[in-house]
Amino acid sequence: MAHGLTTTSYAILGLLALKPWTTYELAQQMGRALGQFWPRAESKLYEEPKKLVALGLATADRESVGKRRRTVYSITDDGRQALSRWLPLAGAPPVLEFELLIKVFFAEHGTKDDLLATIGLVRAWTEAQATLGVHITGEYLEGRGPYPERLPWILLTGQFLQDFLNMVELWADRAAATVETWPDDIRTATPDVGVLEAMAADNRAILERADQRRRASPPAAEP
Amino acid sequence: MAHGLTTTSYAILGLLALKPWTTYELAQQMGRALGQFWPRAESKLYEEPKKLVALGLATADRESVGKRRRTVYSITDDGRQALSRWLPLAGAPPVLEFELLIKVFFAEHGTKDDLLATIGLVRAWTEAQATLGVHITGEYLEGRGPYPERLPWILLTGQFLQDFLNMVELWADRAAATVETWPDDIRTATPDVGVLEAMAADNRAILERADQRRRASPPAAEP
DNA sequence: TTGACATCCTCCCTTTGGGAGTATATAGTA
DNA sequence: TACTATATACTCCCAAAGGGAGGATGTCAA
Numbered sequence: 001m002a003h004g005l006t007t008t009s010y011a012i013l014g015l016l017a018l019k020p021w022t023t024y025e026l027a028q029q030m031g032r033a034l035g036q037f038w039p040r041a042e043s044k045l046y047e048e049p050k051k052l053v054a055l056g057l058a059t060a061d062r063e064s065v066g067k068r069r070r071t072v073y074s075i076t077d078d079g080r081q082a083l084s085r086w087l088p089l090a091g092a093p094p095v096l097e098f099e100l101l102i103k104v105f106f107a108e109h110g111t112k113d114d115l116l117a118t119i120g121l122v123r124a125w126t127e128a129q130a131t132l133g134v135h136i137t138g139e140y141l142e143g144r145g146p147y148p149e150r151l152p153w154i155l156l157t158g159q160f161l162q163d164f165l166n167m168v169e170l171w172a173d174r175a176a177a178t179v180e181t182w183p184d185d186i187r188t189a190t191p192d193v194g195v196l197e198a199m200a201a202d203n204r205a206i207l208e209r210a211d212q213r214r215r216a217s218p219p220a221a222e223p
Numbered sequence: 224m225a226h227g228l229t230t231t232s233y234a235i236l237g238l239l240a241l242k243p244w245t246t247y248e249l250a251q252q253m254g255r256a257l258g259q260f261w262p263r264a265e266s267k268l269y270e271e272p273k274k275l276v277a278l279g280l281a282t283a284d285r286e287s288v289g290k291r292r293r294t295v296y297s298i299t300d301d302g303r304q305a306l307s308r309w310l311p312l313a314g315a316p317p318v319l320e321f322e323l324l325i326k327v328f329f330a331e332h333g334t335k336d337d338l339l340a341t342i343g344l345v346r347a348w349t350e351a352q353a354t355l356g357v358h359i360t361g362e363y364l365e366g367r368g369p370y371p372e373r374l375p376w377i378l379l380t381g382q383f384l385q386d387f388l389n390m391v392e393l394w395a396d397r398a399a400a401t402v403e404t405w406p407d408d409i410r411t412a413t414p415d416v417g418v419l420e421a422m423a424a425d426n427r428a429i430l431e432r433a434d435q436r437r438r439a440s441p442p443a444a445e446p
Numbered sequence: 447t448t449g450a451c452a453t454c455c456t457c458c459c460t461t462t463g464g465g466a467g468t469a470t471a472t473a474g475t476a
Numbered sequence: 477t478a479c480t481a482t483a484t485a486c487t488c489c490c491a492a493a494g495g496g497a498g499g500a501t502g503t504c505a506a
Contacts, residue, residue, distance in 0.1 A: 006493095038324075039318060043456080043496090065501085068500075069500095084332045090344060091323040094320070097320075098317040099314035105377065109306050118314070123436075134423060134427060152412040152415075155418050158418075164317075166390075171382060200364060210349075210350040247484055263463090266489095288471070291469075
């Protein structure tokens with residue numbers, strides 16, 4: 001990471017590259033545009049642009065609305081270049097933190113109803129996410145979504161998030177159905193070996209497809 | 224969170240409930256068992272059990288191997304109860320951090336090849352994960368996996384992780400195929416409205432299913 | 447006018463990440 | 477036997493980050 005810049009630094013630079021924003025707008029836009037795959041605490045989003053200014057990657061324009069002060073940040077040419085230099089560098093793969101899944105992992109310490117309630121919370125989350133998703137897709141379908149010229153690659157990220165949501169919902173459905181078949185004392189439940197075998201088969205299939213891609217193209221074509 | 228206990232505290236308690244562990248083993252087990260959905264820095268995993276001991280939720284037994292000292296931690300009854308009290312409480316839904324997806328989101332700052340390389344990194348990750356997955360499923364299929372009596376609910380978490388992996392791989396495949404169709408200057412690519420419509424339909428389907436579940440059971444049955 | 451909410455922001459304390467470093471045990475190889 | 481690589485065991489340190497609290501002013505509706 002160049003000069004103490006973090007992924008969040010680059011994310012902010014990416015947004016500034018679109019247009020200048022007030023800090024409040026930046027914080028909001030970070031939440032809306034990136035919050036599902038790069039959630040950041042608001043206070044840090046107020047700090048970060050100051051750092052960019054100190055490094056000459058952004059500029060700060062203080063202005064007033066009545067007696068209220070606000071700061072509009074803009075990207076500099078150096079900022080654009082920093083962003084472009086970062087983009088092709090290797091980045092981190094997905095990192096997941098899922099507290100509810102910890103509760104599933106330690107289900108033996110609770111009841112069948114506890115476990116079903118946990119799965120229910122997962123479902124509630126998928127519902128809230130789907131409600132949000134309907135609004136966002138609706139905006140773009142009505143031609144009102146922000147930055148439509150960026151839609152081709154925005155759709156890639158959107159598709160990822162949608163796939164994730166669909167996956168979580170489907171998992172919750174199946175998990176609930178499975179747990180419902182268990183005895184009241186879940187500690188006496190028996191595992192479904194078929195699930196294990198299917199997982200093993202899925203992994204082998206992934207490895208096989210990776211192999212095929214390697215054989216279909218020279219090593220230089222892969223990172 | 225009771226008395227400053229964190230999710231990590233409860234995760235450690237959950238492992239201690241299985242058996243006593245040295246700190247090194249605890250750190251390892253956290254990584255193996257929970258690292259995919261609760262990744263934690265090693266140094267914190269050495270700190271955490273000390274905190275549990277201070278709170279009377281665990282005990283520490285200092286022992287020696289030759290001149291090397293080590294600590295074996297065990298759970299107390301209070302610890303078990305704290306864990307059981309935490310389990311039915313509401314927990315946090317999935318939180319994702321995916322730096323590579325940020326690079327997809329800001330793809331306009333790079334080239335088509337940059338974007339394809341980014342997707343390639345995602346694929347490489349899925350391959351490494353699948354390799355790991357093959358070993359783990361293999362252990363259980365051969366009857367050598369740890370804590371087989373916990374398999375029914377371990378399989379729920381395993382299924383989640385497998386579904387996630389499958390989803391990421393499929394997304395990467397489709398994203399690569401899509402980007403391959405784009406012109407060299409990706410800024411001139413045109414969005415596939417069908418993808419947007421499919422996403423909208425997926426979200427509506429999720430909401431519809433949630434509605435049906437609500438109608439099929441009284442509100443008290445849901446969290 | 448008042449109250450709710452939005453816009454705008456700072457401060458503070460705790461948690462967390464991740465790297466560096468040290469000591470001893472173990473196993474394999476020359 | 478000596479050496480080396482790796483494992484086991486752990487601490488320290490500094491930077492990054494979370495999240496809550498709090499305050500000031502603007503806007504809008506009742």
